[in-house]
Amino acid sequence: MARIPQDPQIRIDEILDTAEPLFLANGYRKTTILDITKKMGVAKGMVYYYFKSKEEILEGLVNRRFSVLLADITQMAYSNDFTPPRKIELILNAIIHSAQEKDGLLLDILSDEQNIHIKNKMVRQAALVLNPSLLKIIEEGTQKEWFHPSQPDIAVNFILSTLRCITDAMSDKASGEQMACYLKTAESLIATVLAMPDNALCLSLEQKQFHLNSVG
Structure with a gap:
């Protein structure tokens, strides 16, 4: 042994x-x-x-990768280095870019029907961290008059649903043109639900533009 x-x-x-x-x-x-x-x-x-089992190994890989990301997101929510709109932009882009790592192959594995329960479990666990972090940012943005949402908790759920649509499109191998449309639509919808200017967010597939680990 x-x-x-x-x-x-x-x-x-x-x-x-x-x-x-x-x-x-x-x-x-x-x-x-x-x-x-x-x-x-x-x-x-x-x-x-x-x-x-092999399934437990896959789940371990998923947990290891996303635990670091979720810890960074929590840190970002309480950072004083960025405006609330910039915090949301950084967080959403970090999640999008994480899904693209290694050409999105881990996302492909999770989207396999045999592993969809692991993906769903990951989404639920991520929501437990993202929900309070996004709510904290939205409340901060509302106090500072960056945002004017009618229902902050509904705004959080809407942002999470929009993010899920984007990652599902990536999993479905949407073309570059289609992804650009998804991102632009997401920018507009999130801006609307938070009642802020349409050009306040910039979602991008270009990883070099966004670095959560630069948060001090």
């Missing part, structure tokens, strides 16, 4: 670091636990000690 290191997180990260490129290169369905153990040079029992 493979030796279990004192810090379990070390082994967990090793397994995830090995599994992710295999999932992306060979496809989630075609990759097996045996493929992962062979790549690591360990016995199957070592992997099963930490993960009961």
